[in-house]
Amino acid sequence: AASEKGGWSSFMRKEVQEQPDAVANTIRGRIVDGQVVIPELEGLGDDVLRGIRRITVIACGTAAYAGMVAKYAIEQWARIPVEVELSHEFRYRDPVLEADTLVVSISQSGETMDTLMAVKYAREQGARTISICNTQGATIPRESDAVVYTHAGPEVAVASTKAFVAQITALYLFGLRLARVRGTLGDAALAEQLAELQAVPEKLGEVLEESDRVAQLAHWMADTRSVLFLGRHVGYPIAMEGALKLKELAYIHAEGFAAGELKHGPIALIEPGQPVFVVVPSPRGSATLHPKVVSNIQEIRARGARVIAIAEAGDAAVLPFADEVIRIPLAGPLFEPLLAVVPLQVFAMELSTAKGLDVDQPRNLAKSVTVE
Ligand code: G6P
Numbered sequence: 015a016a017s018e019k020g021g022w023s024s025f026m027r028k029e030v031q032e033q034p035d036a037v038a039n040t041i042r043g044r045i046v047d048g049q050v051v052i053p054e055l056e057g058l059g060d061d062v063l064r065g066i067r068r069i070t071v072i073a074c075g076t077a078a079y080a081g082m083v084a085k086y087a088i089e090q091w092a093r094i095p096v097e098v099e100l101s102h103e104f105r106y107r108d109p110v111l112e113a114d115t116l117v118v119s120i121s122q123s124g125e126t127m128d129t130l131m132a133v134k135y136a137r138e139q140g141a142r143t144i145s146i147c148n149t150q151g152a153t154i155p156r157e158s159d160a161v162v163y164t165h166a167g168p169e170v171a172v173a174s175t176k177a178f179v180a181q182i183t184a185l186y187l188f189g190l191r192l193a194r195v196r197g198t199l200g201d202a203a204l205a206e207q208l209a210e211l212q213a214v215p216e217k218l219g220e221v222l223e224e225s226d227r228v229a230q231l232a233h234w235m236a237d238t239r240s241v242l243f244l245g246r247h248v249g250y251p252i253a254m255e256g257a258l259k260l261k262e263l264a265y266i267h268a269e270g271f272a273a274g275e276l277k278h279g280p281i282a283l284i285e286p287g288q289p290v291f292v293v294v295p296s297p298r299g300s301a302t303l304h305p306k307v308v309s310n311i312q313e314i315r316a317r318g319a320r321v322i323a324i325a326e327a328g329d330a331a332v333l334p335f336a337d338e339v340i341r342i343p344l345a346g347p348l349f350e351p352l353l354a355v356v357p358l359q360v361f362a363m364e365l366s367t368a369k370g371l372d373v374d375q376p377r378n379l380a381k382s383v384t385v386e
Contacts, residue, residue: 018170024171024363024373024374025170025171025374026171026173026175026263026363026373026374027363027373029169029170029171029175029176030175030176030222030356030359030360030363031222032166032167032176033175033176033179033218033222033356034214034215034216034218034219034222035167035215036164036165036166036167036176036177036179036180036183037179037180037183037214037215037218037352038215039165039166039167039180040164040165040166040180040183040184040187041183041187041211041212041215042165044187045187045208045211045212048201048204048205048208049194049204050187050190050191050194050208051191052162052187052188052191054160054161054162054163055144055160055162055188055191057159057160058142058144058159058160060195062142063191063192063195063196064195064196065114066094066114066115066116066142066192067094067095067112067114067115068094068095068096068097068112068114068115068116069088069094069095069096069097069115069116069117069118070096070097070098070099070104070109070111070115070116070117070118070136070141071084071085071096071097071098071099071117071118071119071120072098072099072100072101072104072117072118072119072120072129072132072133072136073098073100073101073119073120073121073129074100074101074102074121074126074128074129074383075174075258076122076173076174076177076178076255076258077120077121077122077126077129077146077174077177077178077181078098078100078120079178079251079252079254079255079258080120080146080178080181080182080185080251081098081118081120081181081185082098082250082251082254083182083185083248083251083252083351084096084181084182084185084186084189085097085098086247086248086348087185087186087189087248087348088185088188088189088192090348091189091190091192091193091198091199091207092189092192092193092196092198092199093193093196093198094192094196100128101119101126101128101129101131101132102128102132102386104132104135104136105131105132105135109139111136111139111140111141112140112141113140113141113142115136115141115142116141116142116143116144117132117133117136117141117142117143117144118143118144118145118146118185118188119132119133119143119144119145119146119147119154119158120145120146120147120181120185121145121146121147121148121152121154122147122148122149122164122166122169122174122177122181122382123147123148123149123152123381123382124145124147124148124149124152124153124154124155125149125152125153125154125382125384126154126382126383126384127383127384127385127386128383128386129154130153130154130157131386133145133154133157133158134157137157137158137159142159143157143158143159143160144158144159144160144161144162144188145157145158145160145161145162146161146162146163146164146181146184146185146188147161147162147163147164148163148164148165148166148169148177148180148181150163162184162187162188163184164177164180164181164183164184165180166179166180169381170374170381171373171374171375172262172374172375172376172379172380172381173259173262173263173362173376173379175359178255178355179214179218179352179355182351182352183211183214183352186207186211186348187211190204190207190208190211206346207346207348210345210346210348210349211349213345213349214345214349214352214353217342217343217345217352217353218352218353218356220343221342221343221353221356221357222356222360224340224341224357225357225360227340228340228357228360228361228364229360229364231322231338231361231364232360232361232362232363232364232365232367232368233364233368235289235365236365236368236369238266238289238365239266239267240266240267240268240288240289241257241260241266241267241268241289241290241291242257242268242269242270242271242280242283242284242288242289242290242291242319243256243257243268243269243270243271243290243291243292243293243358244270244271244272244273244276244290244291244292244293244307244310244314245270245271245272245273245292245293245354246272246273246274246293246295246303246306246307247295247300247303247347248347248348248350248351249273249293249294249295249307249350249351249354250270250271250272250273251351252270252293252351252354252355252358253270253271253272253273253291253293254270255270255355255358256268256270256291256293256355256358256359256361256362257269257270258270259358259359259361259362259363260358260361260362260365262362262376262379263362263363263365263366263371263373263376264362264365264366264369264371265369265371265376265377266365273292273306273307273310274306276310276313276314277313281313281314281317284314284317284318284319285317285318286317286318287318287319287320288314288318288319288320289319289320289322290314290319290320290321290322291322291323291324291358291361292307292310292311292321292322292323292324292336293324293350293351293354294307294308294311294323294324294325294326294329294332295307295347295350296326296329296344296345296347296350297326297329297331298326298344299345299346299347299350300347304329304331305331308331308332308335311323311332311335311336312335315335315336320337321335321336321337321338322336322337322338322339322340323335323336323338323339323340324340324342324354324357324358325339325340325341325342326341326342326343326344326345326350327341327342327343327344328344340357342354342356342357
């Protein structure tokens with residue numbers, strides 16, 4: 015009903031706008047006196063967290079991309095190897111699980127059958143399990159040793175938006191907690207990362223202010239048949255999430271690639287007029303990666319690609335080569351994905367709208383897939 019949408023024309027439009035709150039509410043109460051406090055994990059005990067040798071993240075769809083983003087952060091902060099695996103692949107390949115493996119499941123609904131079965135399997139094999147979930151009392155948290163809830167609020171639109179940024183937020187809090195327990199992050203570094211995290215809601219508000227420009231772009235591109243997305247480091251999962259959103263919402267063929275992989279294949283797809291979104295890492299935060307991605311942009315532009323760059327405010331290096339530049343506020347490298355994903359969500363949503371499609375309930379999809 016219209017009232018449930020709070021005046022918005024669709025749940026998705028409402029949920030996209032709620033992203034600053036989704037992040038703020040997920041952080042709320044979890045940073046106390048400069049430390050991360052996650053009471054839900056206390057049952058697990060600090061010595062258990064200290065003893066973990068490996069983390070396996072399991073999830074499906076957008077939640078899996080949240081896991082891929084968090085892998086970079088958790089490895090950097092806590093110095094633990096993290097692998098991310100699709101739930102339905104994990105269970106059927108005889109994975110190596112030991113008592114010092116922590117299995118972290120991510121699920122907005124907490125009911126995705128593929129993920130539930132993977133969690134049960136992991137427990138049977140003796141691994142510790144924690145779940146990141148947006149739905150109180152759902153099945154997956156009940157089947158896990160501990161749960162860290164995201165507080166994005168109910169997500170109704172089938173394709174996930176605000177739950178994604180909340181998942182990354184919860185995983186980052188967990189990663190920072192883990193780093194402290196394991197002594198891999200000093201006071202100053204922790205304070206810096208926490209300040210970055212706490213600044214995300216306001217920055218998300220700023221990104222959302224660019225939405226009209228992104229909408230215009232989507233309307234111009236309503237007849238597009240294929241869109242490519244490139245990203246590197248934490249921008250890589252964002253490229254894949256941008257492609258997934260476009261498939262789900264606008265039924266357009268889309269693929270996300272690691273920018274470094276371009277020359278190993280995908281560049282063959284570039285022909286004149288091909289739209290390519292490029293998630294550009296910050297020149298300040300990623301001094302080594304930024305020029306590599308800019309040179310990727312040059313390479314595809316030289317072959318006629320139409321380049322839409324998502325780049326940090328003030329990054330002038332992209333200007334000579336990009337057809338369009340969508341700006342995101344300055345943030346630490348690990349926090350850029352929380353911002354860069356927003357214009358990609360808005361683009362897919364607006365393209366869906368421009369095509370007259372039902373943005374909340376795309377064809378053939380279900381909000382939570384409760385069959386294997
Ligand atoms: C479905 C939805 C996706 C979602 C995925 C995982 O396929 O259409 O938007 O990312 O399930 O859902 P979960 O509830 O486990 O996060």
